[in-house]
Amino acid sequence: MDARFLGIGELGGSPAVAVVVDVMRAFTVAAWAFGQGAEKVVLAESLDEALALKARHPDWVALKDGPPAVGFDAVNSPGLLRSVDLGGRTVVQKTTAGTVGALAVKEASLVLCASFVVAEATAQLLRARGCDSATFVVTGEGGRAEEDLACGQYIARRAAGVRTDAAEFLRRAAESRAAAELAEGVRQGVHPEDVALCLELDRFPFAMVAAPEDSLLVLRPCAVPSLVTGQQLTDGRTCPPRTE
Ligand SMILES: O=C(O)[C@H](CS(=O)(=O)O)OP(=O)(O)O
Numbered sequence: 095m096d097a098r099f100l101g102i103g104e105l106g107g108s109p110a111v112a113v114v115v116d117v118m119r120a121f122t123v124a125a126w127a128f129g130q131g132a133e134k135v136v137l138a139e140s141l142d143e144a145l146a147l148k149a150r151h152p153d154w155v156a157l158k159d160g161p162p163a164v165g166f167d168a169v170n171s172p173g174l175l176r177s178v179d180l181g182g183r184t185v186v187q188k189t190t191a192g193t194v195g196a197l198a199v200k201e202a203s204l205v206l207c208a209s210f211v212v213a214e215a216t217a218q219l220l221r222a223r224g225c226d227s228a229t230f231v232v233t234g235e236g237g238r239a240e241e242d243l244a245c246g247q248y249i250a251r252r253a254a255g256v257r258t259d260a261a262e263f264l265r266r267a268a269e270s271r272a273a274a275e276l277a278e279g280v281r282q283g284v285h286p287e288d289v290a291l292c293l294e295l296d297r298f299p300f301a302m303v304a305a306p307e308d309s310l311l312v313l314r315p316c317a318v319p320s321l322v323t324g325q326q327l328t329d330g331r332t333c334p335p336r337t338e
């Protein structure tokens with residue numbers, strides 16, 4: 095696979111195929127939202143847009159990073175979200191890096207949002223769609239976040255069909271600045287198990303596809319049936335149709 099690894103500010107236009115990586119924590123959290131039954135995750139452009147969507151749809155679950163805030167129902171923490179029943183709900187997510195990265199490539203014909211918990215499913219979807227090139231958006235730290243780079247590199251190798259031991263990639267993520275900040279309480283809205291949950295390889299059997307719907311960018315799970323992982327989608331949700 096011809097894989098490029100770019101920060102959000104380095105993109106210079108939408109690629110054809112984009113894999114937007116945010117391990118800590120946006121796309122680990124989005125995967126947990128689907129694991130907890132959410133129907134879709136709307137990726138909001140701003141905190142104001144998230145609040146406006148919540149006002150228009152009071153049953154939606156508004157989620158942001160950082161500390162809890164008035165008007166929002168949840169924070170960007172897998173450890174906190176995993177005890178919330180989201181069956182059939184719509185989540186609106188706004189974070190500092192992950193959601194911004196996805197919106198930056200919303201014109202791409204295929205946008206996958208990824209982290210270690212959906213790594214193999216993401217790689218399998220890239221293979222199934224015949225993607226021989228992809229741009230991996232390293233969302234953290236201006237494109238230098240080690241946890242996002244390691245995860246993107248691991249997915250690229252798996253998408254190319256290269257048998258790869260994940261241990262070294264997970265070690266790099268575990269030793270990243272983001273992991274240290276989460277462990278040391280520098281970041282807010284954190285559960286003690288967040289780092290461990292972000293390093294859980296292939297926890298979920300689905301990839302996550304973002305596509306425009308009614309002028310919003312909407313993330314949905316895309317089940318990869320051959321994968322047996324810790325948790326299955328139980329309600330028959332499938333991939334959105336191929337658009338390219
Ligand atoms: O919630 C997170 O871990 C970060 C927020 S920050 O980097 O601590 O400001 O957001 P994300 O978009 O998930 O990287």
Ligand SMILES: [Mg+2]
Pocket residue numbers: 116117118119120191192233234272
């Ligand atoms: Mg991040």
